Amino acid sequence: MKIYLDMCSIQRPLDTKTKPRIAVEAEAILGVLALCEAGQVELMASDTLVFELERNPHPVRKEYALKVLSKATVFIPIDNQVEERARALQPEGIKPVDALHLASAVAAKADYFCTCDDQFLKRAKAVDTGQTKVVSPLELIAEVTQ
Numbered sequence: 110m111k112i113y114l115d116m117c118s119i120q121r122p123l124d125t126k127t128k129p130r131i132a133v134e135a136e137a138i139l140g141v142l143a144l145c146e147a148g149q150v151e152l153m154a155s156d157t158l159v160f161e162l163e164r165n166p167h168p169v170r171k172e173y174a175l176k177v178l179s180k181a182t183v184f185i186p187i188d189n190q191v192e193e194r195a196r197a198l199q200p201e202g203i204k205p206v207d208a209l210h211l212a213s214a215v216a217a218k219a220d221y222f223c224t225c226d227d228q229f230l231k232r233a234k235a236v237d238t239g240q241t242k243v244v245s246p247l248e249l250i251a252e253v254t255q
Contacts, residue, residue: 110221110253111183112141113153113214115207116161117225118246119177123170134225137250141223145180150253154181155213157206185213202232215241223249 122139126132145152158178165171185191187209194212199205207229214222219241224230233243244252 110149111151111153111217111219112145112249112253113155113185113210113217113219113222113241114138114141114177115210115222115224115226115229116158116174118223119158119174120170121225121246123173134246137246138223140250141246141253142177142180144253151183152177152181153183153185153214153217153219154178155185155210155217156187157209157213161206183217185217187213188216191216198236201236203229203236207233211236211238211241211243215239221249221252 122135144150191212195208198208
């Protein structure tokens with residue numbers, strides 16, 4: 110099972126857990142990462158994740174994301190196919206970087222694409238992503254632990 114976590118999902122365990130939702134989502138992401146370490150699921154990385162990582166001004170968050178991405182067994186470069194798919198997603202209200210994340214996951218035939226961003230999640234669920242199922246962290250942990 111191949112899983113693509115966008116950067117907000119990767120960073121969720123570092124977010125301040127003042128709201129129950131954030132705490133539960135953080136635990137869900139940590140659970141998925143534990144499954145990756147156990148070899149039960151495959152984590153995917155991409156040029157888009159590396160791009161976002163490099164722009165992060167917070168050293169602790171940057172280092173954490175690097176550690177997470179080092180667990181990836183699949184790397185998705187940005188190519189013409191990814192760029193074209195991302196451009197096609199933008200008229201649906203999906204921001205350019207988010208579109209690149211989703212297009213990367215779809216191009217690599219990820220089983221799941223996970224985001225914590227509610228607006229992006231809603232819009233991504235409304236578009237055709239083929240075999241790639243768009244999910245929240247809570248939906249993802251429920252799916253991978255069935």
